[in-house]
Amino acid sequence: xxxxxxxxxxxxxxxxxxxxxxxxxxxxxxxxxxxxxxxxxxxxxxxxxxxxxxxxxxxxxxxxxxxxxxxxxxxxxxxxxxxxxxxxxxxxxxxxxxxxxxxxxxxxxxxxxxxxxxxxxxxxxxxxxxxxxxxxxxxxxxxxxxxxxxxxxxxxxxxxxxxxxxxxxxxxxxxxxxxxxxxxxxxxxxxxxxxxxxxxxxxxxxxxxxxxxxxxxxxxxxxxxxxxxxxxxxxxxxxxxxxxxxxxxxxxxxxxxxxxxxxxxxxxxxxxxxxxxxxxxxxxxxxxxxxxxxxxxxxxxxxxxxxxxxxxxxxxxxxxxxxxxxxxxxxxxxxxxxxxxxxxxxxxxxxxxxxxxxxxxxxxxxxxxxxxxxxxxxxxxxxxxxxxxxxxxxxxxxxxxx
Numbered sequence: 238x239x240x241x242x243x244x245x246x247x248x249x250x251x252x253x254x255x256x257x258x259x260x261x262x263x264x265x266x267x268x269x270x271x272x273x274x275x276x277x278x279x280x281x282x283x284x285x286x287x288x289x290x291x292x293x294x295x296x297x298x299x300x301x302x303x304x305x306x307x308x309x310x311x312x313x314x315x316x317x318x319x320x321x322x323x324x325x326x327x328x329x330x331x332x333x334x335x336x337x338x339x340x341x342x343x344x345x346x347x348x349x350x351x352x353x354x355x356x357x358x359x360x361x362x363x364x365x366x367x368x369x370x371x372x373x374x375x376x377x378x379x380x381x382x383x384x385x386x387x388x389x390x391x392x393x394x395x396x397x398x399x400x401x402x403x404x405x406x407x408x409x410x411x412x413x414x415x416x417x418x419x420x421x422x423x424x425x426x427x428x429x430x431x432x433x434x435x436x437x438x439x440x441x442x443x444x445x446x447x448x449x450x451x452x453x454x455x456x457x458x459x460x461x462x463x464x465x466x467x468x469x470x471x472x473x474x475x476x477x478x479x480x481x482x483x484x485x486x487x488x489x490x491x492x493x494x495x496x497x498x499x500x501x502x503x504x505x506x507x508x509x510x511x512x513x514x515x516x517x518x519x520x521x522x523x524x525x526x527x528x529x530x531x532x533x534x535x536x537x538x539x540x541x542x543x544x545x546x547x548x549x550x551x552x553x554x555x556x557x558x559x560x561x562x563x564x565x566x567x568x569x570x571x572x573x574x575x576x577x578x579x580x581x582x583x584x585x586x587x588x589x590x591x592x593x594x595x596x597x598x599x600x601x602x603x604x605x606x607x608x609x610x611x612x613x614x615x616x617x618x619x620x621x622x623x624x625x626x627x628x629x630x631x632x633x634x635x636x637x638x639x
Contacts, residue, residue: 280463328413554581556574558591559593566611569584571586
């Protein structure tokens with residue numbers, strides 16, 4: 238009696254521990270999933286900002302490139318203007334030298350005239366002398382016909398040439414000075430442009446550096462959120478694995494488990510299995526040997542239920558998925574453990590809806606029928622195995638379980 242009482246106390250304690258454990262799993266799983274969702278949202282926001290920064294950087298780089306092109310053009314223009322200034326200054330220097338030479342030659346001509354004046358004075362050529370002495374300048378002499386008439390043709394021609402040369406040189410010098418002034422004005426304008434563009438370039442360089450720093454900051458944030466996502470995913474996987482182990486233990490002990498997902502897993506407690514293909518009861522091939530002309534050609538370890546491609550297939554009983562994989566022979570196939578050594582097998586699925594370690598209740602859709610693997614038609618190959626599932630030696634006739 239004492240042993241029996243101890244047994245029931247142990248069972249109650251086990252159930253309480255299992256419930257508390259699964260509740261803890263559920264709470265921890267929710268927290269991990271929220272952490273993962275938050276990290277993903279933060280990463281998406283960081284990537285959005287990063288994309289905007291990358292676009293800003295691209296636009297800024299294009300603008301800087303345009304400014305560089307403007308600067309190059311301005312500097313070429315300034316160099317050309319400086320060359321023009323240099324050429325003009327050289328020409329002005331040459332012109333000034335020519336003008337000085339013309340003045341010297343004019344002075345020489347004047348001195349020669351003075352000699353002739355003295356000669357004419359001594360020989361009483363008074364009209365010519367009067368014309369020369371009463372004039373204000375050589376130009377004045379040339380511009381007054383009455384004076385020119387009194388002069389010899391030679392003197393007149395010489396004076397006219399000298400004045401013309403000097404005036405032409407002076408005009409050329411003034412023209413060069415005017416051109417030089419224009420060039421200096423344009424140069425000043427170009428230098429002002431150069432200063433403006435250079436200021437813009439300096440400002441944009443600072444802006445570019447800040448943009449690149451922000452991009453690096455966002456990249457670091459993305460990496461940080463990636464690490465948080467991975468950490469949360471690892472926690473979720475660990476929690477789900479622990480929950481799966483707890484569910485499997487509950488299945489073996491025929492205990493109901495609150496999984497924390499809003500569903501209650503009710504383990505298989507014996508009795509008839511649920512027919513795995515609700516829309517079809519047609520059996521194309523039964524359990525046992527296959528014969529051709531009276532000769533056994535193969536052993537069939539399950540039943541083949543004929544059904545169109547994409548037909549929903551359900552779990553024959555509650556249990557834990559111990560295998561959900563793909564092979565060359567079985568195609569996409571699933572094995573479910575129902576406790577007490579009972580297993581059901583489903584082959585040739587087109588789509589699988591469950592994963593290994595997942596619990597399912599009887600009647601849950603676990604796959605869609607198909608023709609994957611080594612098969613000649615669309616059907617569900619269904620098996621029941623007792624005592625193990627790793628070999629067909631555990632296979633029994635499924636029809637005895639319906």
